[in-house]
Amino acid sequence: NAGVTQTPKFQVLKTGQSMTLQCAQDMNHNSMYWYRQDPGMGLRLIYYSASEGTTDKGEVPNGYNVSRLNKREFSLRLESAAPSQTSVYFCASRAPSLWVEAFFGQGTRLTVV
Amino acid sequence: DQQVKQNSPSLSVQEGRISILNCDYTNSMFDYFLWYKKYPAEGPTFLISISSIKDKNEDGRFTVFLNKSAKHLSLHIVPSQPGDSAVYFCAASARVQGAQKLVFGQGTRLTINP
Numbered sequence: 001n002a003g004v005t006q007t008p009k010f011q012v013l014k015t016g017q018s019m020t021l022q023c024a025q026d027m028n029h030n031s032m033y034w035y036r037q038d039p040g041m042g043l044r045l046i047y048y049s050a051s052e053g054t055t056d057k058g059e060v061p062n063g064y065n066v067s068r069l070n071k072r073e074f075s076l077r078l079e080s081a082a083p084s085q086t087s088v089y090f091c092a093s094r095a096p097s098l099w100v101e102a103f104f105g106q107g108t109r110l111t112v113v
Numbered sequence: 114d115q116q117v118k119q120n121s122p123s124l125s126v127q128e129g130r131i132s133i134l135n136c137d138y139t140n141s142m143f144d145y146f147l148w149y150k151k152y153p154a155e156g157p158t159f160l161i162s163i164s165s166i167k168d169k170n171e172d173g174r175f176t177v178f179l180n181k182s183a184k185h186l187s188l189h190i191v192p193s194q195p196g197d198s199a200v201y202f203c204a205a206s207a208r209v210q211g212a213q214k215l216v217f218g219q220g221t222r223l224t225i226n227p
Contacts, residue, residue, distance in 0.1 A: 004156075031213050040122065042219035043157070043202060050212030059216065090156055094213060099145050099164050102204075102215055104156035 002026055006091050006105035013081045013112045021076040021108050023091030031094040032074035033102065034058075034066060036087040043090065049074055081112045116140045117205050119218035127226055132190040134221050136203030139184065143205040148177060148188045151200045151220070160201075161188070193225045 007022045025032065034046040035058075045058030049068040063085060065077045074093075078085055088109050094102040118137045126132045134148075144165045149157035163170040163177045163186065170177050176189045190197055203218040 031215075033215060035217070040219060042119070043204075043217035045214070045216055048212060048214060054212070056209070056212055056214070058214070092156075092215070094215065096213075099162070101147055101159035101162060104149075104158070106156045107154075 004091055004093055004103050004105035006089075006108050008108060009106065010109050011111070013078075013110065015082060015112060017081050018077070018079050019081065019110075020078075021089055021091075021110075022073070023075065023105060024073045025091075025093040025103070026072065027093060027095070027103065028071070029093035029103075030071070030096040031102075032068065033092040033094070034064075034074065034076045035090045035092065036060065036085075037090060037107075038087050046076065046089075078110075081110075083112045086110060086112045115219070116143075117203055117216050117218040119201075119203055119221050121221050122219070123222040123224070125224045125226060126193050128195060129192045132188075132193045132197065132223055132225070134188040134190075134201050134203075134223065136186050136188075136218055137184055138186075138205050140205070140207060141184070142207040142209075144208070145206040146177070146179060146186050147204040147206070147215075148175075149202045149204060149217075151202060157202055190223075195225050195227060198223060198225045 033048045035043040047066040091105045092102040147162040148160040151157040179186045200220045
């Protein structure tokens, strides 16, 4: 059981380049999330999705877009990367029940130079 | 606007003693609270949780306390062990227009000294 899988694990981008971070879960969860982790800032919510085809902005959505094309996959796109987007990105998923935990992927370490 | 706050960036505790990690929140709509543990280069892993209708939940060495009137929760670890050294994140969940929003605090780095 793979749980939540993120690809790639590491990426270096030049300023202005675009890329998509991929996330897939095999637990049949409805809710999925994208977070970024920065020193002193904790885990900040970028976007989340309650189900296929629906997405909502989190705390720091600017500069990002997301796609929830099916129940398993939730991708995060940087259209024009900036050095301020250098961070570790985590994807998570969660079952629809009210009182359950979220499961996280291993993270993608992104550096924008 | 940080809705979940962990005001102590770090905490150092002697092995065998109690570790107490604190968390404050501002949104009264939060109905479920969780603690996660994170080791370097790994994703956060779930530790313990509490619903808003309870004031205490215990699981082995870990106990979470919730004070709704103060909008405060804490995680107690007793006795503390070297393997508990990690970053601990507090999280809060609220249902927003059918979706479960889940927000985290800044984290507290716990170091257990032998």
